[in-house]
Amino acid sequence: xxxxxxxxxxxxxxxxxxxxxxxxxxxxxxxxxxxxxxxxxxxxxxxxxxxxxxxxxxxxxxxxxxxxxxxxxxxxxxxxxxxxxxxxxxxxxxxxxxxxxxxxxxxxxxxxxxxxxxxxxxxxxxxxxxxxxxxxxxxxxxxxxxxxxxxxxxxxxxxxxxxxxxxxxxxxxxxxxxxxxxxxxxxxxxxxxxxxxxxxxxxxxxxxxxxxxxxxxxxxxxxxxxxxxxxxxxxxxxxxxxxxxxxxxxxxxxxxxxxxxxxxxxxxxxxxxxxxxxxxxxxxxxxxxxxxxxxxxxxxxxxxxxxxxxxxxxxxxxxxxxxxxxxxxxxxxxxxxxxxxxxxxxxx
Amino acid sequence: xxxxxxxxxxxxxxxxxxxxxxxxxxxxxxxxxxxxxxxxxxxxxxxxxxxxxxxxxxxxxxxxxxxxxxxxxxxxxxxxxxxxxxxxxxxxxxxxxxxxxxxxxxxxxxxxxxxxxxxxxxxxxxxxxxxxxxxxxxxxxxxxxxxxxxxxxxxxxxxxxxxxxxxxxxxxxxxxxxxxxxxxxxxxxxxxxxxxxxxxxxxxxxxxxxxxxxxxxxxxxxxxxxxxxxxxxxxxxxxxxxxxxxxxxxxxxxx
Numbered sequence: 001x002x003x004x005x006x007x008x009x010x011x012x013x014x015x016x017x018x019x020x021x022x023x024x025x026x027x028x029x030x031x032x033x034x035x036x037x038x039x040x041x042x043x044x045x046x047x048x049x050x051x052x053x054x055x056x057x058x059x060x061x062x063x064x065x066x067x068x069x070x071x072x073x074x075x076x077x078x079x080x081x082x083x084x085x086x087x088x089x090x091x092x093x094x095x096x097x098x099x100x101x102x103x104x105x106x107x108x109x110x111x112x113x114x115x116x117x118x119x120x121x122x123x124x125x126x127x128x129x130x131x132x133x134x135x136x137x138x139x140x141x142x143x144x145x146x147x148x149x150x151x152x153x154x155x156x157x158x159x160x161x162x163x164x165x166x167x168x169x170x171x172x173x174x175x176x177x178x179x180x181x182x183x184x185x186x187x188x189x190x191x192x193x194x195x196x197x198x199x200x201x202x203x204x205x206x207x208x209x210x211x212x213x214x215x216x217x218x219x220x221x222x223x224x225x226x227x228x229x230x231x232x233x234x235x236x237x238x239x240x241x242x243x244x245x246x247x248x249x250x251x252x253x254x255x256x257x258x259x260x261x262x263x264x265x266x267x268x269x270x271x272x273x274x275x276x277x278x279x280x281x282x283x284x285x286x287x288x289x290x291x292x293x294x295x296x297x298x299x300x301x302x303x304x305x306x307x308x309x310x311x312x313x314x315x316x317x318x319x320x321x322x323x324x325x326x327x328x329x330x331x332x333x334x335x336x337x338x339x340x341x342x343x344x345x346x347x348x
Numbered sequence: 349x350x351x352x353x354x355x356x357x358x359x360x361x362x363x364x365x366x367x368x369x370x371x372x373x374x375x376x377x378x379x380x381x382x383x384x385x386x387x388x389x390x391x392x393x394x395x396x397x398x399x400x401x402x403x404x405x406x407x408x409x410x411x412x413x414x415x416x417x418x419x420x421x422x423x424x425x426x427x428x429x430x431x432x433x434x435x436x437x438x439x440x441x442x443x444x445x446x447x448x449x450x451x452x453x454x455x456x457x458x459x460x461x462x463x464x465x466x467x468x469x470x471x472x473x474x475x476x477x478x479x480x481x482x483x484x485x486x487x488x489x490x491x492x493x494x495x496x497x498x499x500x501x502x503x504x505x506x507x508x509x510x511x512x513x514x515x516x517x518x519x520x521x522x523x524x525x526x527x528x529x530x531x532x533x534x535x536x537x538x539x540x541x542x543x544x545x546x547x548x549x550x551x552x553x554x555x556x557x558x559x560x561x562x563x564x565x566x567x568x569x570x571x572x573x574x575x576x577x578x579x580x581x582x583x584x585x586x587x588x589x590x591x592x593x594x595x596x597x598x599x600x601x602x603x
Contacts, residue, residue: 190463197462197469198448198455198476201441205449208438214420215398215430217453217516221419226459320440337465 038180040281046234052271055207060138066254068236069243072107083159093166111236145251156250196337276318357406381567425453429513437497444493447480450515
């Protein structure tokens with residue numbers, strides 16, 4: 001029975017987010033914020049995998065999110081929407097219901113392949129190379145997109161709104177939110193499984209002592225590349241959702257500010273904690289919205305928060321612990337992947 | 349055929365020759381010591397064998413396979429276990445996880461199995477965990493599997509590290525100053541442990557050590573290097589009385 005309790009938690013969240021949105025109980029704005037929370041959870045966990053669990057330092061995660069956003073949006077708009085960029089859609093707009101998740105997957109794959117280009121040179125040696133290279137990649141991404149006029153250049157790209165309304169015409173559902181919810185569940189499951197497996201725990205060993213890992217037969221280079229691709233791929237899929245939630249994307253939206261927001265969420269939640277990432281993504285997204293009245297001063301208040309965090313709680317909300325470490329009673333209700341591996345008793 | 353064969357191994361750090369024309373053959377089930385003053389290049393030899401450094405010249409082969417050009421994890425997967433001068437356990441991972449991760453090269457399942465927790469992963473993980481637990485039990489460490497290594501006393505950390513080095517079922521075990529920082533009582537325990545490991549796991553032990561008691565007590569053969577060059581080689585008895593060794597350790601005799 002224990003193993004179904006996680007399903008219950010997901011169902012409860014589904015009941016308070018997606019279902020009321022579908023019934024029209026939430027305003028468009030609340031629906032948008034809920035979708036954004038889902039996207040931010042995925043982004044935070046994906047970056048935490050690289051910076052927290054693996055102990056590398058990526059500062060240009062927004063580039064991979066941006067690749068996913070552009071690839072997914074270009075696909076859906078080209079195929080399913082009448083747009084100023086490409087003219088009439090290639091396929092019937094109603095097919096977007098099926099095409100949209102596929103576009104997200106392709107966006108994720110594109111981001112993962114793009115990350116491979118970064119990973120190969122930067123993981124040959126240890127050190128701060130990844131920070132510098134990802135920063136450079138973030139700049140390259142922005143400049144390249146700004147110079148492709150066919151997709152709007154610096155003015156950005158739009159038309160995704162028509163795709164989402166085409167989907168809503170087929171079945172009245174908050175589609176982007178539904179897929180954001182699914183992506184959150186997939187991300188939590190996959191990352192949790194990965195870091196509980198002996199294979200995936202290799203990344204924690206790399207963080208603790210890379211030379212010892214290599215000498216204890218861990219193929220550190222391959223493992224680092226795989227982990228980086230997983231993190232960036234998830235960010236790409238989340239980027240695809242982000243583009244459709246905003247129905248407008250521009251190169252400056254996936255630049256240093258967005259990268260920094262993700263870093264803040266990771267550090268706020270705690271390095272190497274999935275539940276910390278979830279809590280901080282929820283809290284931080286809501287905080288950003290609450291601080292909207294401050295206008296420009298929002299970006300004074302938020303860095304200030306980061307400074308205070310580093311001074312008073314440098315490990316973030318959760319440190320590297322999970323909820324079950326803090327409330328051991330939770331273990332009675334939830335099977336950890338750990339338990340299945342260690343005892344075999346919980347397999348049924 | 350020798351288990352490990354090193355011929356003319358030379359390594360330069362810039363202009364400094366750290367290891368100069370090092371030759372050694374290790375047979376099965378031998379215990380061989382490598383000694384020399386601080387900075388003589390002992391650990392460098394280990395690092396060259398493990399592939400952490402690329403030798404300037406020379407050849408290293410293990411069990412008939414050349415180790416040159418292979419990456420460290422490939423070399424150790426062939427059956428070379430190793431411990432470190434400064435204990436290098438993964439401190440944020442439990443003792444059990446430390447042993448499990450050392451199974452890395454023996455894992456059968458793929459990356460997608462790890463993402464989705466498939467049946468083949470579960471079976472494999474169960475056997476990995478079982479093996480790790482058995483090894484811990486052999487080492488009398490079963491009570492510590494959930495502990496973080498940094499919380500263990502120093503002697504136990506050494507024990508865990510040796511235990512972890514045996515996970516990949518090595519035929520050669522490289523011990524880098526295992527007695528460093530131990531008191532006389534612990535050193536006796538360590539000597540018993542090394543002998544027991546050699547016999548129980550049928551491994552060849554190659555050991556770097558400053559504690560002469562350990563070296564003289566457990567080694568069949570000893571090699572002495574200074575400034576990267578071999579200055580003596582032979583049985584403990586011979587090394588003990590070799591004037592060049594005494595000179596290297598105690599300085600030149602005043603005439």
